Amino acid sequence: MTDNTSTSRVQHIRHEIVRRTLDVVSVEEISPNFKRIILSGDSLDTFISSSFDDHIKFFFDNGTDEPAMRDYTPRSYSNEKKELVVEFAMHGEGPANDWAEKVKVGDIAKIGGPRGSRVIPMDYQWQLMFGDETAFPAISRRLEELPAGARVTVVALANNPQDRREFPTQADAEIIWVDSSEQLIEWANQHQLAAGEGFVWCAAEASIIKALRNIFVEEKGHDVNAIRTSAYWKMRTAAFHEEVQ
Structure with missing residues (x-):
């Protein structure tokens, strides 16, 4: 907590x-x-x-x-x-x-x-990033920009394993691939937050984002000022993009 x-x-x-x-x-x-x-x-x-x-x-x-x-x-x-x-x-x-x-x-x-722009500092003691395919460009860019020594864990959902990619970075990065939204949410449920100041970033389909925010804010008590949850799209909804708070 x-x-x-x-x-x-x-x-x-x-x-x-x-x-x-x-x-x-x-x-x-x-x-x-x-x-x-x-x-x-x-x-x-x-x-x-x-x-x-x-x-x-x-x-x-x-x-x-x-x-x-x-x-x-x-x-x-x-x-x-x-x-x-x-x-x-x-x-x-x-x-x-x-x-x-x-x-x-x-x-x-x-x-x-x-x-x-919302500029998230790079000097957090740890960072967690969650995303489906729509988030891969943002994740790629963040990992390229993070300095050496930054600690970051990425949990990335690729429905097609062939869409998995390399994420070049100088950071101390752990990349975890999952095949379904259920696996991504379960990983978040099971994860124990590290000590120290950290930031959680999530971008994916709206129902995934709602679940992740509930896990980290409501269940794990993570600081609401150190999490960003963005629904990049919503099932069966056109032109959807929303910040989830």
Whole structure:
């Protein structure tokens, strides 16, 4: 049981919302259900993404006056190269999936944001990260950014074992793969939190996130100011993205 009385050390940063029209310069299938797409454009010289789990909005034409909008994590970017890398988890339906299935070099992409960042410090004594496939880009980026010596355990859900990936990092990282949401939740149930100040980060389907937050906050008494729980999607619900508190 951890002390639940600290104040948050997460820094909230607001960004000017900028819409950009970018060129697709590379399309790569990195596993059966993931595509890595590199976008380029002069306007990326001012692009800002201050946190590994930021999200940008993609705007997709859908034959109506209002485009369909979907949130995606900036996997990486370079102001100098004027490039932005985004990874698409392919779920087989919806405007984003349709676009990513058909996209080719020379196409354009319309994006907006990020509108803000929540910067989670890297100097916690330990960190736990939970995620399904939609969280892999954010997890990858966080592990790349963590310094040597940082202690982090990642519990990652891949329904298809072929979507498992390497997570390059300098950190002291333990990667645990599971095959189902039940296994992921059971691991959290059985896990005993380490001593010292730690941070828990979770991003996945809404029902998984609700269960994880209940386990860590209600059952294990983890500090509410040292956990972030984000529902990146919800079963049978389009365009869903929600912070769970």
